[in-house]
Amino acid sequence: MANVIQNIIDALALGSLYALFALGVALIFGIMRLVNFAHGELIMVGAYTVVLVGDVPFVVKVAATLVVAIAAALLMERVAMRPVRDSSPATLLITSFAVSYLLQNLAITIFGSVPKSGQVSSFLSESFNIGSVSISKLDVATVVVTLALMAGLALFLARTPMGVQMRAAAENFRMARLLGVRANRVIAMAFGISGLLAGISAIFLVAQTGTVSPVVGLSPVLFAFMATVLGGLGSLYGAVIGGFLLGAASVALQALLPLGIRGYRDAFLFGAVLAVLVLRPQGLFVPRTAVARI
Amino acid sequence: MLKVENLEVRYGRLAAVRNVSFEVGKGEFVGLIGPNGAGKTSTLAAITGLVSPSAGSVTFDGESLLGRSPEQIVRRGVSLIPEGRQIFGTLTVAENLSLGSTARSDRSTLADDLERELERFPILRTYYDTPAGRLSGGEQQQLAIARALLGQPRMLLLDEPSLGLAPLMIDAVFEVLTHLRDEGVTIVLVEQNAARTIEVADRCYVLRSGEVALTGSSDEILATADVAAAYLGG
Numbered sequence: 001m002a003n004v005i006q007n008i009i010d011a012l013a014l015g016s017l018y019a020l021f022a023l024g025v026a027l028i029f030g031i032m033r034l035v036n037f038a039h040g041e042l043i044m045v046g047a048y049t050v051v052l053v054g055d056v057p058f059v060v061k062v063a064a065t066l067v068v069a070i071a072a073a074l075l076m077e078r079v080a081m082r083p084v085r086d087s088s089p090a091t092l093l094i095t096s097f098a099v100s101y102l103l104q105n106l107a108i109t110i111f112g113s114v115p116k117s118g119q120v121s122s123f124l125s126e127s128f129n130i131g132s133v134s135i136s137k138l139d140v141a142t143v144v145v146t147l148a149l150m151a152g153l154a155l156f157l158a159r160t161p162m163g164v165q166m167r168a169a170a171e172n173f174r175m176a177r178l179l180g181v182r183a184n185r186v187i188a189m190a191f192g193i194s195g196l197l198a199g200i201s202a203i204f205l206v207a208q209t210g211t212v213s214p215v216v217g218l219s220p221v222l223f224a225f226m227a228t229v230l231g232g233l234g235s236l237y238g239a240v241i242g243g244f245l246l247g248a249a250s251v252a253l254q255a256l257l258p259l260g261i262r263g264y265r266d267a268f269l270f271g272a273v274l275a276v277l278v279l280r281p282q283g284l285f286v287p288r289t290a291v292a293r294i
Numbered sequence: 295m296l297k298v299e300n301l302e303v304r305y306g307r308l309a310a311v312r313n314v315s316f317e318v319g320k321g322e323f324v325g326l327i328g329p330n331g332a333g334k335t336s337t338l339a340a341i342t343g344l345v346s347p348s349a350g351s352v353t354f355d356g357e358s359l360l361g362r363s364p365e366q367i368v369r370r371g372v373s374l375i376p377e378g379r380q381i382f383g384t385l386t387v388a389e390n391l392s393l394g395s396t397a398r399s400d401r402s403t404l405a406d407d408l409e410r411e412l413e414r415f416p417i418l419r420t421y422y423d424t425p426a427g428r429l430s431g432g433e434q435q436q437l438a439i440a441r442a443l444l445g446q447p448r449m450l451l452l453d454e455p456s457l458g459l460a461p462l463m464i465d466a467v468f469e470v471l472t473h474l475r476d477e478g479v480t481i482v483l484v485e486q487n488a489a490r491t492i493e494v495a496d497r498c499y500v501l502r503s504g505e506v507a508l509t510g511s512s513d514e515i516l517a518t519a520d521v522a523a524a525y526l527g528g
Binding site for chain 1: 342344363364365368369373374376380382383384385389392393394396397441442445
């Protein structure tokens with residue numbers, strides 16, 4: 001029983017992390033129809049900030065990381081994405097790959113390819129016991145912060161004029177512009193929010209692994225991409241649920257696979273995602289509008 | 295008020311609009327008619343900044359609209375209701391209407407204007423908090439018109455508002471347009487439904503193969519046998 005509860009907590013924490021990654025990617029895709037593979041490098045930039053800012057109070061560390069990640073996201077939009085915004089989806093995709101490689105290599109040049117170690121807060125690495133179940137504070141923080149962020153984002157999108165404009169732009173960008181919605185503003189806003197999500201992802205990632213390297217963003221963006229495709233590209237809820245499903249499946253495989261092949265867990269995970277996509281190529285929770293729009 | 299001169303719009307090697315010139319005066323109701331592929335929609339797209347014309351000029355109140363973005367052009371008072379209505383189906387009727395007011399400069403009269411549109415289209419009040427995608431085609435067209443009017447346009451461009459609607463709904467749409475004209479809204483109506491357009495418009499331009507084939511007051515157009523030929527593409 002204790003094992004099951006432990007696994008559920010692990011699944012929630014991992015799923016939260018994947019959902020955070022996925023939401024950043026899904027938000028940009030919704031508005032620009034761009035799968036931003038450079039989202040991982042926003043996480044990388046945030047992670048380096050966490051490590052390099054050194055021994056400062058926790059709040060300062062978090063604030064600095066978020067500011068840098070958001071600034072990097074806005075800069076990425078302004079310098080790399082805006083000039084090619086009206087190009088074909090293929091051009092946008094290649095541009096995001098180029099930005100991704102550029103930033104990785106920039107990081108190798110500046111910081112070297114050897115991972116640097118760092119700590120977010122000693123508080124987060126502690127754990128507490130409920131009965132025979134050991135719960136890490138980091139897991140709790142990951143789940144709570146993720147859920148709070150999602151609630152906040154949902155409120156923002158539903159209740160504020162800017163949120164309504166972003167939803168309109170995601171559904172029909174041309175029509176939104178014809179009504180006066182400023183394209184530059186909503187896209188910058190989407191990138192700003194994705195930067196915020198990347199910054200928070202970076203904090204949790206460093207808290208979990210204690211290291212950062214130039215390729216730290218590769219795996220998150222891969223999981224983000226899979227979660228968004230699994231949930232249905234274009235649906236924010238789909239991306240979040242896809243992230244949690246991926247986390248749950250990953251933990252389940254870890255627990256259930258025989259020891260000898262446990263090392264191939266991700267192969268089984270990706271295989272399962274492939275199987276789902278063969279049966280439902282449009283994803284699990286695809287919104288009507290994503291299909292209707294060409 | 296609006297002056298389009300020698301407009302040319304190309305998509306790659308294909309010229310959708312070759313040489314279109316027309317003028318719309320304040321308070322006028324002008325029809326652009328012609329068969330499918332005549333360049334009507336591309337002309338509207340060029341006026342509203344959705345595509346950049348390869349040649350020609352578009353001026354509104356003496357100022358060029360070329361090189362401006364759609365969001366800037368609607369703020370100058372030129373509002374397009376595109377073909378297919380293009381309402382936001384996942385957003386509520388209320389949210390669609392609130393987006394319509396994005397471009398307006400005067401927010402003090404917004405509540406009154408909203409009330410007026412809800413009086414004009416009572417169905418929108420009934421479905422105020424319903425996702426707009428659940429409305430019928432005719433109801434969506436009413437929403438699209440109300441949404442555009444909340445932006446306080448000085449000129450309304452409509453692309454095929456009757457397309458895909460039931461005959462009764464088409465009557466209703468043309469009635470609304472007539473009312474709007476009486477209220478002083480300048481209207482440019484693009485339609486394949488030539489007969490109905492000639493009936494309500496002050497003047498018409500008949501487009502064919504990306505060029506103006508014929509122009510005149512509605513009476514003059516009616517008197518010209520060429521209309522049928524132009525319309526049928528003959």
